[in-house]
Amino acid sequence: MLCASSISYAYGDAEVLHDIDLRVEVGNLVGILGPNGSGKTTLLKLLAGLLTPTHGHVTLDGIEVTRCARQEVAKRLAMVPQATELAFDYTAFDIVLMGRYPHLQAFELEGPSDINIVRRMLTLTGTSHLEDRTFRTLSGGEKQRVVLASALAQFDSGSSGTAEPTTNRVLLLDEPTSSLDLAFQLATAELLGRLNESQATTVVLCTHDLNLAAGLCRELVLLRDGKLVAAGEPAAVLTPETVGAVFDVDVDIRCHPANGRVSVIPVARRARPS
Amino acid sequence: MPGVSALPALRPIAGNHLRRRLWRIHLGFGLLALVTCLCAPLVGSTNIDLGRVFDPTLRFAENVDAQIFIIARLPRALAGALVGASLAAAGVVLQALLRNPLATPFTLGVSAGASLGAMLVISLGLPLTVLGIPAVSLASFTGAIGALAIVYALATMRRQGLSTLVLLLAGVTLNSLFSAIILFVQFLADPTQTFQAIRWVMGNLDVGTYRPLVWALPPIGAAFIVFARLPRALNLLTLGADNAATRGVDVLRTQRLAFVSASLATGAAVAVGGPIGFIGIIIPHLVRLLVGADHRLVLPASACLGAAFLIVCDVGARTLLSPMELPVGVITAMLGGPFFLWLLVSSHRRS
Numbered sequence: 022m023l024c025a026s027s028i029s030y031a032y033g034d035a036e037v038l039h040d041i042d043l044r045v046e047v048g049n050l051v052g053i054l055g056p057n058g059s060g061k062t063t064l065l066k067l068l069a070g071l072l073t074p075t076h077g078h079v080t081l082d083g084i085e086v087t088r089c090a091r092q093e094v095a096k097r098l099a100m101v102p103q104a105t106e107l108a109f110d111y112t113a114f115d116i117v118l119m120g121r122y123p124h125l126q127a128f129e130l131e132g133p134s135d136i137n138i139v140r141r142m143l144t145l146t147g148t149s150h151l152e153d154r155t156f157r158t159l160s161g162g163e164k165q166r167v168v169l170a171s172a173l174a175q176f177d178s179g180s181s182g183t184a185e186p187t188t189n190r191v192l193l194l195d196e197p198t199s200s201l202d203l204a205f206q207l208a209t210a211e212l213l214g215r216l217n218e219s220q221a222t223t224v225v226l227c228t229h230d231l232n233l234a235a236g237l238c239r240e241l242v243l244l245r246d247g248k249l250v251a252a253g254e255p256a257a258v259l260t261p262e263t264v265g266a267v268f269d270v271d272v273d274i275r276c277h278p279a280n281g282r283v284s285v286i287p288v289a290r291r292a293r294p295s
Numbered sequence: 296m297p298g299v300s301a302l303p304a305l306r307p308i309a310g311n312h313l314r315r316r317l318w319r320i321h322l323g324f325g326l327l328a329l330v331t332c333l334c335a336p337l338v339g340s341t342n343i344d345l346g347r348v349f350d351p352t353l354r355f356a357e358n359v360d361a362q363i364f365i366i367a368r369l370p371r372a373l374a375g376a377l378v379g380a381s382l383a384a385a386g387v388v389l390q391a392l393l394r395n396p397l398a399t400p401f402t403l404g405v406s407a408g409a410s411l412g413a414m415l416v417i418s419l420g421l422p423l424t425v426l427g428i429p430a431v432s433l434a435s436f437t438g439a440i441g442a443l444a445i446v447y448a449l450a451t452m453r454r455q456g457l458s459t460l461v462l463l464l465a466g467v468t469l470n471s472l473f474s475a476i477i478l479f480v481q482f483l484a485d486p487t488q489t490f491q492a493i494r495w496v497m498g499n500l501d502v503g504t505y506r507p508l509v510w511a512l513p514p515i516g517a518a519f520i521v522f523a524r525l526p527r528a529l530n531l532l533t534l535g536a537d538n539a540a541t542r543g544v545d546v547l548r549t550q551r552l553a554f555v556s557a558s559l560a561t562g563a564a565v566a567v568g569g570p571i572g573f574i575g576i577i578i579p580h581l582v583r584l585l586v587g588a589d590h591r592l593v594l595p596a597s598a599c600l601g602a603a604f605l606i607v608c609d610v611g612a613r614t615l616l617s618p619m620e621l622p623v624g625v626i627t628a629m630l631g632g633p634f635f636l637w638l639l640v641s642s643h644r645r646s
Contacts, residue, residue, distance in 0.1 A: 071540050095543030102537050108394050109533050109588040119531055123543030127524060130313050168538070175542060193541075 022047055023068060023098075023191050023223065028077035030063055037063050038247045040076075045225055047189050050217045052234035052255075053227040055244035056268055061227035062103065064244065065193050068225060069100045082189060095123035099172035100193040105164060107156050113167045114152040117142055120174030138177045142170040147208060161200030166209070169197065176222070192216070194226040198233060206230070210237045235259055235283040243267050259283050265291065320592050324599035331603040332376050335610050336368035340617065373508055374500045374567055375609045375623075376602035379574055381515050381564035383601025384522055385557040386575030387582075387594050391529035392553045393459050399575040400561040403466030404442035406570035407473030409562065410496050412438025413569075414477050417492045418484040428510050431495065432566040436514075439562035442469055447554060456536070457550045498569035498624030500609050507567055514563040519598075521556035526590035529553065533588075571624045573631030574601050580638055 023045040030038040038060045045051050045068075053061045066072045067079055070086030079086050086094055099120075111119075120142070121135045131139075143149045146166040151159060156167065176190045197213070198206040210233055216222040228234050234241055234255065241258045243251040245267045251258045264272045264285060273286040337343055343360040347353070355361055385400040393402070401407075412434035415421075421430050446469055450462040481489045502508060528549040531539040540546045564571075578601040579593065586592040605623070608630065612623040 066537070069537075069541055071537055091540055091545050092543040095541060098541070100537070100541040102535070105534055105538055107533060108396050109391075110583065111530075111533075111588045115530075115587075115589060116534070119534065119542060122527060122531060125527070130317070172541070 022082060022189075023225070024080045025064075025068060025074075026077050026080070028067055028074040028079060030060075030067055030072060031075050036075075036247060038067070038074075041244075041247075041249050043068075043242060043249070043252075045191070045223055047223055048217065048221050050213070050224045050237065050239045051226075052238035052241045053225065053244060054229075054231060054234055054241055054267070055227075055250075058246075059244040059267075060247040061244055062195055065100070065195050065225065065227055068191075069098060069193050070094060071100070081191065092123045095175055096178070097176075097189060098191045098193070099175045101165070101169050101172045101195065101197060103195040103199065104161070105168050110155045110157060112152065113148060113154055113156055113159065113163075114139065114143070116156050116167055117152075117171045117174050120171040123175060124178065138174050139170075142173045143167075145173065145212065146170040147205070162202060162205055165197065165200055166205070169194070169209070173216075189223065190221075191223045191225065194224070196228055197226055198228065198230060206233060213237060231259065231264070231285040232282070235285065236280070255283055259285060317591060320586055320596055324596045328376060328380070328599040328602040331606045332372050335372040335375070335606045336364050338610050338614060339363075339368060370502050370505050370508065371500050371609065372606050373505075374502045375606040377508060377511060377515060378500065378564040378568040378571060379578075379601040379603070379605025380598040381518070381560040381601075382571065382574040382605075383578035384519070384594060384598040385560045385564070386601075387579045387590065387597045388522065388525065388529065388553050388557040389575075390579060391533050391590060392550060392557070393463055394533055394535070395463070396580070397576070398463075399572075400557065400564075401470075401570060401572065401575065403446050403462065403558075404469035404473065405439045405558070405561045405565060406572075407470045407477070408442025409435035409439040409565040409570055410492075411473045411477050411480075412436070412441075413495050414480050414484075414492045417495065418480050418488050420488070429507065432507060432510070435495075435569075436562045436566035439565050440558060442473065443554075443558040443562070445469060456547055457554070459550075462554075494622065495569050496624070497622030498571035498627075500568045500605075500612075500623055501620075502567065511563040511567045514559040518556040518560035518563075521552050522560075522594060522598075525549065525553055525556075526594050529590040529594075530588075569624060571605070571627055573627045573635065574605055577631045577635055577638075578604060580635075 025041055025043040027040050027042055028038065029036060029040055041064060053064060055061050063072065067074055070079065070089070073087045081089070081094065081098060086098070117139045118131055118135065121131055121138065124135070125131065140149070143152055146169050148163065148166050148170055151163055151167065156164065159167065172192065198209055201209060213224050213226070214237055217224050238255060240253065241255050242249060243258060243263060250267055251263050259274055261272055261274055264270070264274070269291045271288045271291060273288050275284045275286065276282070277284050333345065337345055341363060343363050347358065347360040348364040350358065353361070382400050386398070389400060389402065390396050390398045413431045416430045416434040424430060446462060446465045449465040450458050481492065528539070528544045531542050531544045532546070532549060536546045579597050582593050582597045582600055586596055605627065608626040609623045611626050612621040615621055
């Protein structure tokens with residue numbers, strides 16, 4: 022279980038998160054929503070242990086993440102940042118292979134099982150055909166999927182070729198669909214849903230896509246100005262009142278007749294109260 | 296939908312590919328450095344024969360070829376190897392650390408710091424040796440490490456981590472600050488000393504004996520022991536600190552190790568041969584074109600190629616205008632400059 026206890030974070034004097042409590046149960050799929058600058062990415066980085074909260078602490082299965090050895094954390098927790106830029110010419114395959122880092126000893130080389138895991142993750146994310154391409158030459162969406170494959174390659178212990186024991190793994194994603202076309206948005210959502218269901222991977226993602234979040238997540242967290250505004254099941258959180266108050270937009274919320282999912286339709290922009 | 300319709304089957308592949316490639320590249324580049332190191336001393340005003348140098352039937356005292364090889368010329372080739380390998384490897388490490396393929400071992404103020412140290416010793420007419428080490432070498436090493444210490448302190452001052460941006464900016468600023476001080480000292484110094492100092496800046500591998508190499512070996516050896524452990528973490532650092540940390544790299548520790556080891560190697564190399572430019576940037580680039588971006592291949596291959604390249608440049612320095620000797624720094628820059636410009640243009644065209 023990933024647990025944030027009354028965490029705050031400030032960049033210098035500017036406090037961007039204030040007193041957030043968040044419990045992500047094993048196997049949950051949580052979406053963090055909020056307008057630009059509401060602290061979504063900072064919250065994700067705090068959960069990943071990349072930042073140390075100025076107050077409070079984040080624990081993974083009861084142990085404070087910032088106090089654990091990164092290599093141990095990495096076997097159970099992976100993160101896909103919003104964008105990855107590279108100065109050197111690695112291939113997509115190289116990038117995914119780097120996901121095996123936490124499982125290798127100091128001078129150990131990747132073996133056949135690691136290569137197999139990499140191939141599997143490339144296929145899983147629909148990037149097999151890109152494996153020999155230079156990462157820098159990929160499109161934004163292709164990069165996002167390759168980095169996702171790399172993050173997924175971290176989890177497999179690689180010891181057995183058979184089904185993995187379902188350990189507690191947490192996958193954090195920062196706007197995983199921001200540069201994807203419609204088909205890959207759905208494909209990624211489907212993949213995340215499937216990882217979550219069949220392999221008991223806990224998923225936490227931030228996104229601007231309310232409809233995607235409504236369809237995919239079991240639980241939503243709404244942030245505004247660094248404070249937690251609402252949390253709960255999508256249907257309970259995504260009400261015209263809450264969404265309107267968080268995003269300053271009048272919305273219409275419907276149930277789609279074909280798939281029964283909640284759809285959020287923006288209607289008009291509200292003047293933001295000062 | 297691509298890729299998500301069915302769970303993919305396992306595709307068996309040859310697993311030892313990477314291991315074989317690693318061995319091949321280590322062996323190939325290692326042999327190149329070794330052969331260069333053995334052949335370079337054969338070139339010179341007196342012709343000598345490698346067979347006679349290692350002829351076991353001749354006693355060393357009677358073997359003139361062996362004496363010329365071992366006593367007169369080998370130290371210089373070894374100095375080239377040591378300096379070339381250090382600068383090229385330090386270049387690779389700093390480029391990864393700064394995530395900038397244009398970084399060199401001298402980007403962070405080392406060469407200016409070293410030059411200032413050497414300049415002060417020469418201009419103030421300080422004693423020639425301290426504890427048997429040439430004072431100029433000692434001063435340039437101190438200057439190099441001092442410059443890096445200042446840059447490092449600045450980069451770690453503000454946040455909990457190491458800011459590579461501050462590292463870069465502080466290094467560039469320090470470079471010009473030190474250069475200004477050097478000009479000022481030169482302005483005040485008498486012309487002979489100024490000339491001597493300028494000669495030092497041009498680089499010279501004429502070490503004379505093995506002693507300077509023995510002194511340089513501890514810092515360079517320590518740096519290479521650290522280098523050996525770094526490559527996989529460096530690969531990840533180039534993806535950015537966040538990606539590296541979530542993949543399991545202790546980012547701050549890696550950055551510190553990379554910075555300190557690269558500084559030691561650069562400082563010692565400069566103390567031996569002066570600030571010889573371009574090795575630290577062209578060799579890593581050339582190697583990446585040959586073997587790809589994986590630092591497990593790039594780092595050792597760059598060290599070997601750097602050694603070979605500098606030895607060859609130094610042979611050129613000794614022989615091109617013989618009996619006059621050219622400064623080796625001039626040769627590396629004259630070869631390296633145009634090559635680097637070509638690289639810049641062609642890589643721009645590619646992207």
